[in-house]
Amino acid sequence: ARQLAPALISEIAVNPGLDKRFQDTFLAAEQSLFAEIIERAVARGELAGPVDPAMAHLLVLGSLASALFIVNLPVDDAMVTDLATAATAGITALADRHHSAPGGLAEPR
Known part of the structure; x- marks a missing residue:
């Protein structure tokens, strides 16, 4: 993955057809x-309520991709567990923010 993903990302950046196909297949399925x-x-x-699946996906994928491809950290089970815990906290906070107001009443949209 450390070798393939950067090449794929580079190709997606310059190939609109591949970008669309990647968005419509892989990312759509994950979201x-x-x-x-x-x-x-x-x-x-x-x-507390639904959150945007794209935002939840970004919280999980962004952290893992950064660890793998930018910071070049070893990714082991403990790190994956920590990233999942942090992403879960973020997703929970988003749901609370979007669906609760002080006193527990739903926010108007």
């Missing part, structure tokens, strides 16, 4: 999965 996970968490009462 759909995130939407399902978020819906289940809301149904279980673990989130």
